[in-house]
Amino acid sequence: MDTRRLVSLFLLITTLALCACQAQTSRSGSEALPSWTDGPTRDAIIDFVEAVTNTSSPDYVPAADRIAVFDNDGNLWSEQPLYFQLIFAIDRIKEIAPEHPEWRSTEPFASILRDDLPTALAGGEEAILQIVAASHGNLTTDEFRDAVEAWLETARHPTTGAPYTRMVYQPQLELLDYLRAHGFSTWIVSGGGVDFMRPWTEAVYGIPPQQVIGSRMKITFEVKDGKPTLFRHLEIDFIDDKAGKPVGIHQQIGKRPILASGNSDGDLQMLQYTHAGPTRTLCLYLHHTDGEREWVYDRDSHIGRLDQGLDEARINGWTVINMKEDWLTVFPSDE
Amino acid sequence: MDTRRLVSLFLLITTLALCACQAQTSRSGSEALPSWTDGPTRDAIIDFVEAVTNTSSPDYVPAADRIAVFDNDGNLWSEQPLYFQLIFAIDRIKEIAPEHPEWRSTEPFASILRDDLPTALAGGEEAILQIVAASHGNLTTDEFRDAVEAWLETARHPTTGAPYTRMVYQPQLELLDYLRAHGFSTWIVSGGGVDFMRPWTEAVYGIPPQQVIGSRMKITFEVKDGKPTLFRHLEIDFIDDKAGKPVGIHQQIGKRPILASGNSDGDLQMLQYTHAGPTRTLCLYLHHTDGEREWVYDRDSHIGRLDQGLDEARINGWTVINMKEDWLTVFPSDE
Incomplete structure (x- = not known):
């Protein structure tokens, strides 16, 4: 290859690179x-x-x-139909219920364990805070992270059936x-x-x-x-x-x-x-x-x-x- | 310039770049x-x-x-000789004292205003928390940022005379x-x-x-x-x-x-x-x-x-x- 060819090739590559660059720019406007x-x-x-x-x-x-x-x-x-984190909390209450026999006779836990969500949530914000505290507390941060990861693996949305x-x-x-x-x-x-x-x-x-x-x-x-x-x-x-x-x-x-x-x-x-x-x-x-x-x-x-x-x-x-x-x-x- | 010269030049530049790179690497070991x-x-x-x-x-x-x-x-x-932030707090107490006539007769503020730091700090942690609260609270976050920036501009360390x-x-x-x-x-x-x-x-x-x-x-x-x-x-x-x-x-x-x-x-x-x-x-x-x-x-x-x-x-x-x-x-x- 002689010098002129080499220079032409160089110019061609440079031009192509510049074109690609400009295409990128206009793309961000029209195809973003x-x-x-x-x-x-x-x-x-x-x-x-x-x-x-x-x-x-x-x-x-x-x-x-x-x-x-x-x-x-x-x-x-x-x-x-509910914050996904509240569904996690409810699932976790059910999962750890065997460690908490007292929940069988305490609201809002008793209703959750009977799958009666409307009654469980009838207590409003106070009930929700109790559900969140009981399901999110009393464990280490590492244990909690593991619980969230395990839940996400298997839990599915109640109406779409999709992973959250x-x-x-x-x-x-x-x-x-x-x-x-x-x-x-x-x-x-x-x-x-x-x-x-x-x-x-x-x-x-x-x-x-x-x-x-x-x-x-x-x-x-x-x-x-x-x-x-x-x-x-x-x-x-x-x-x-x-x-x-x-x-x-x-x-x-x-x-x-x-x-x-x-x-x-x-x-x-x-x-x-x-x-x-x-x-x-x-x-x-x-x-x-x-x-x-x-x-x-x-x-x-x-x-x-x-x-x-x-x-x-x-x-x-x-x-x-x-x-x-x-x-x-x-x-x-x-x- | 002919092709061989151009290729030689290219190789030379590449080699120099590689050497620079290696120098950079060994430098991180011996000159970091x-x-x-x-x-x-x-x-x-x-x-x-x-x-x-x-x-x-x-x-x-x-x-x-x-x-x-x-x-x-x-x-x-x-x-x-003191946390620099505590020096800021003391300077600020003096600065805003005119808005707080009650400080002239309340410790630890009264001692600060008399430049008697040992007495002001004799109250230990409780006194320090009072000084911090009074100097760091009761204003917006923007106003506080401005106060810190203004202080740093002019304040000097008590023994070295250097900006903090x-x-x-x-x-x-x-x-x-x-x-x-x-x-x-x-x-x-x-x-x-x-x-x-x-x-x-x-x-x-x-x-x-x-x-x-x-x-x-x-x-x-x-x-x-x-x-x-x-x-x-x-x-x-x-x-x-x-x-x-x-x-x-x-x-x-x-x-x-x-x-x-x-x-x-x-x-x-x-x-x-x-x-x-x-x-x-x-x-x-x-x-x-x-x-x-x-x-x-x-x-x-x-x-x-x-x-x-x-x-x-x-x-x-x-x-x-x-x-x-x-x-x-x-x-x-x-x-």
Whole structure:
């Protein structure tokens, strides 16, 4: 090969590489978020991300400050007919009941053991807190992690029959990836238990344990038989819901997010806190409008109620995701 | 230029690049940690890092699990003659005293305002907690951050006259860099206040806010005059010291560290927790032995006492850093 051929080859390769690069760039505009309908909701997300990542934009935000927070229940995975973590709690109560003969005559445990869930939950929040404490406490953090992992292996959703970790929203998985590809760090901020989520969020959402914020049981450090362990007590230490969400964000991140994504009034304060930040922000409310592919609920739901949030979204110009219209697919395909 | 010349040039450049690469590699062995004496302490650190990062080593640990935790006071920066945060608290009490006429006749405030520190601190832990609460609470998180930043600008150490952020240990800065260059994530786990550290740890240590774990005031989310804010109360929510350290680590990281670095009995449980992990671990205790360049103190010190820790280090084979022998320099040079 002579010099000119070598130089031509070099130029050809360089040109091809540049073309590939440009294709990549235009792709991020037209082919990003493939499960999202091409329309104003998807446009709002892409416009925001392009504005805060463009160094010559007045809305530019450095990567270190591109904090995106996501609620989990009803926002990254489904939450009907009951929070999945509550189903775990009920299953675990049944599993460990032989160690607690007193539960046969104590509510709400007695009703759970008779499979009478309506009576068990009739005690409202107080009953739920008792179920959570009894099923999530009185063991080490390692034992609890093992219990969550074992449950996820075999548990199936009562109406779809799917493993719970398949009941996640494909468009949100794409949004998480898209944000990370644009320098965002992605965080979960959930009313659910932090130690219930951490065993699986990295595999399912690409979110590592240290980026999961949630409710916490009281935990103490103890040396038992010479072995240092962390022990979970029968007491709830912190509830990461409503006004607790901005507090949890501050405790764990120490920075104000620029993007917040939620689906219920429990996320309202997280969105208010984000919206009040000094840079351009994006607040997303997922509206459950799809009774065929998922569930329909909002202002009157016993779970994931979205009432005041819908009103504030209108007032503040937040982006409401209409699940039925804005999502081409809801759950990941099975292949 | 003919083909052979071009090919020769290409080969030459490739060879040079490879040589540069190899130089880089051997440098990491012989020239890493330049402020550390070439001896067993430095060797222990390098041996550990090489073992856990070598994919063909039985001690290999994936990067995601290479969590390194560092105490701050007396471990990354000095802590004599008083914790620097306590000096901040005292300065702030004096600054806001005009808003609190009642302090002129209430201890420990009255003694602080008379510059009689021994009397102010004679009340022991109770007095210190009162000083911390009054100086760290009753304002928003943004206002507190501004107060810390303003103080750091002008405050100077009482005996060295240096800005506090220059009283950091050069060998530890090198260790942090060395660990990060080997895929570790570096975290602060301090008894100090998390919001006192976060404004400056990234610039000084390369540790971002979300990787700082510390003691916390009670914080609530409030909408004041239509503005969402986080308000710091006059109440301590969590003390990240002693048995609190493994709890703080679990709350914020959700993973057990493989390297822990501390200097006092307040770090003992953090080292025990790390040492008990399933992989190879490295536990470091910094022993303050250098009265000329820094301070000498251990078993009887009122601040940063290292007593039980020294005994446990011997029993468990932890690495004790002898400041006088192991560090060629203590503080960064001024250029």
